[in-house]
Amino acid sequence: MHELSNNDIFNGWDNQLEDEPVLGVFYDRKWKLRQSKIDGGFGYDLIPHLGAGLGNALIYAHAGAGLRFGWNLPNDFGTFTIRPGSDTNAAIDETDPRFFRRDQRFGIHVFAAVGGSWILRNIFLDGNAFRDSHSVDKEPFVGNCMVGAGLVFSRFKMSFAHVHQTKEFKTQKNEHFLRQ
Numbered sequence: 001m002h003e004l005s006n007n008d009i010f011n012g013w014d015n016q017l018e019d020e021p022v023l024g025v026f027y028d029r030k031w032k033l034r035q036s037k038i039d040g041g042f043g044y045d046l047i048p049h050l051g052a053g054l055g056n057a058l059i060y061a062h063a064g065a066g067l068r069f070g071w072n073l074p075n076d077f078g079t080f081t082i083r084p085g086s087d088t089n090a091a092i093d094e095t096d097p098r099f100f101r102r103d104q105r106f107g108i109h110v111f112a113a114v115g116g117s118w119i120l121r122n123i124f125l126d127g128n129a130f131r132d133s134h135s136v137d138k139e140p141f142v143g144n145c146m147v148g149a150g151l152v153f154s155r156f157k158m159s160f161a162h163v164h165q166t167k168e169f170k171t172q173k174n175e176h177f178l179r180q
Contacts, residue, residue, distance in 0.1 A: 017123065018131045024055025030077040033065075041107075044069040047078045049115070056129040059121040066146075070109020074152050079111055079159045081144060107152035111161075116143040125169050136169040 003009065028051035035045040048065040066078045118141055127135035148161030165176040 015134055017133050018128050020056070020123075020128050020130055022055065022057045022123070024053055024057055026053040026055075027051055030080075032077075041071050042069075043071075043073045045073065045078075049080065056121075057123040058119075060117050060119045062115060062117040064113060064115025064144075066111055066113035068109050068111040068150075070107060070150070072107030072152060073109050074107060074150070074157055076157075078113070079146075079148060079150060079161055080113060081115070081146065081161075081163055105152065105154045107150075109150050111146075111148055111150065111159075113146045114144070115146075116141060119168075122168075136171060138169045139167055142166050142168055 028049065030047055030049040033046045033048050035043070037043040044067065046065060046067050048063075050061075050063050052061040053059065064080075066080060068078055119138060120140075121129075122138060123129065125136050125138040127133035142165060144163055144165040146161050146163045148159055150157060150159035163176070167175055
């Protein structure tokens with residue numbers, strides 16, 4: 001299939017990481033630095049974040065911020081890239097549209113976010129910690145930017161994001177474009 005689709009042929013099981021127990025501790029902190037309601041249910045908020053991870057799989061620190069604007073903006077901590085320690089975006093209190101009267105449970109918003117990670121260790125790029133294995137030369141800083149839209153309907157929140165991420169290792173052909 002790789003040859004037919006003109007994709008790289010992978011080296012197979014002999015080039016995989018060896019089995020290894022993984023232990024890690026992750027911390028992620030988000031807060032609303034600025035929040036404002038504008039006429040008619042419109043509003044915006046600015047949500048910075050900081051975090052770090054320490055373990056034999058990942059050792060890193062990250063920082064960034066997201067900005068949202070919309071109608072009946074959810075009272076949560078926004079949409080961010082998926083990473084260890086990230087939350088589920090649960091509503092904070094009854095000012096979230098998911099708790100409004102049944103006929104008013106609707107909201108829509110757009111968002112943009114930027115962030116960066118300083119990576120000291122990544123088992124998937126550096127190889128096994130306790131055994132000899134394959135590795136690549138990683139980039140110490142990985143940045144990302146994200147744009148998207150979110151929808152609140154009834155008690156549900158859905159979001160779509162387009163994420164651009166810089167290269168994670170030196171021989172990587174292209175930067176990442178992800179959709180969450």
